[in-house]
Amino acid sequence: MPANFYALGAIALWISLASLGVSLKHVPPFLLTGVALLIGSTLALPFVVRDRTQWKIPTSTLALGVYGLFGYHFLLFIALRHAPAVEANLVNYLWPLFMVVLAPLFLRxxxxxxxxxxxxxxxxxxxxxxILGAAGGTASGGWSWGYLPALASAFIWASYSLLTKRVPAFPTAAIGLFGLVSGGLSLLCHWALEPAAALSAQDWLLLAVMGLGPLGAAFFLWDKALKLGDARQIGILSYLTPLGSTALLMLVSGRALSWSIGLAAAMIIGAAVLGTRAR
Structure with a gap:
């Protein structure tokens, strides 16, 4: 199905996000997100220059886009600051499950x-x-209030993804406007909440790769997939993201792939096959 190919394209780009994030871990997170989203929004410019109506969308649709792109990253970064990273990341990856189980509530x-x-x-x-296997037993137990924003971020991305199928039809190029406004809000958060930071030439190069890939083209592909496909199937396919991201991060860091990655791959691929064959 074409929709699944668009979804897999977005997933392939999101797989690189964690590795890029590690390379840019010295950059304040809101600065990183703001710059990357602004760079990603430029992918829509050729379409907007050719047809300016591409960005003429209802205010409610723009609000939904900002709710998804900015709200998700804002809450995720709050969670990662106040909860153990491994567990917070795992709670965040409830969003594909939310996409599946909430689909009947959001979609007619x-x-x-x-x-x-x-x-x-x-x-x-x-x-x-x-995720837990890659943590190598370093995950810490106990409750942290940071799990609440992680859970909220998962709900926001799932609900945003589903609600894009409920609002009046909008061109995929409008995702660039979502990224532009969300990037501006992220930079405001950087100015208000984070210390100033100087970026090197290598930082800018990596930010460009991140902006054009996982925080740029991936959002456009994701929107196209949601417009064409079954949200339940796309949600199940999305579990390839944490699997691929964890495996790539281990390879980049020089760690050998463990049995947990193999088992997780079998389970996630099995889930994807099961879900995409469902009618």
Whole structure:
């Protein structure tokens, strides 16, 4: 299905996000996100220059886009500051599960079957094994209030993804406007909440790669996938993101792939096959 190819394209780009983030970990997170989103928004400029109506969308649609792109990253960064990173990241990856189970509530005519729930739970279990296994036993137990914004960020991305199918149809190029406004808000957060930082030439190069890839083109591909495809199937496929991201991060850091990655891969691929075959 074409929708799944667009979704897989977005997933492939998001897989590189963690590795790029490690290379830019010295950059304040709101500065990083703001610059990358602004760079990513430039991908829409050729379409807007050719047809200025591409960015003439209802205010409610723009608000939804900012809710998704800015709200998700804002809460995720708050979570990562106030909760153990491994567990917060795992809570954040509840968003594919939310996409599946919330689809009937947000979308008319969509019903949830047992096979979809089973596939989503299998995918989340695989993601948990991948993330916790990669932590190498360094994950810390106990409750942290930072899990609440992590949970909220997962809900925001899932609900944003589903609600884009509810609002009046808008051109995919409008994602660039979402990124432009969200990037501006992120830079305001940097100015208000973070210390000033100087960026090197290498930092700018990596920020350009991040902006054009996982915080740019991925959002356009994701929107196209949601417009064409079944949100339940796309949500299940999305569990390939934490699997691929964790595996790539281990390879980049020179760590050998563990049995947990192999088991997680089998579970997530099995969930994807199960979910995409469901009718």
């Amino acid at each position: 005519g969509v019903q949830l079957r047992a096979v979809h729930v089973a596939a989503a739970l299998l995918g989340f279990a695989g993601a948990a094994i991948a």
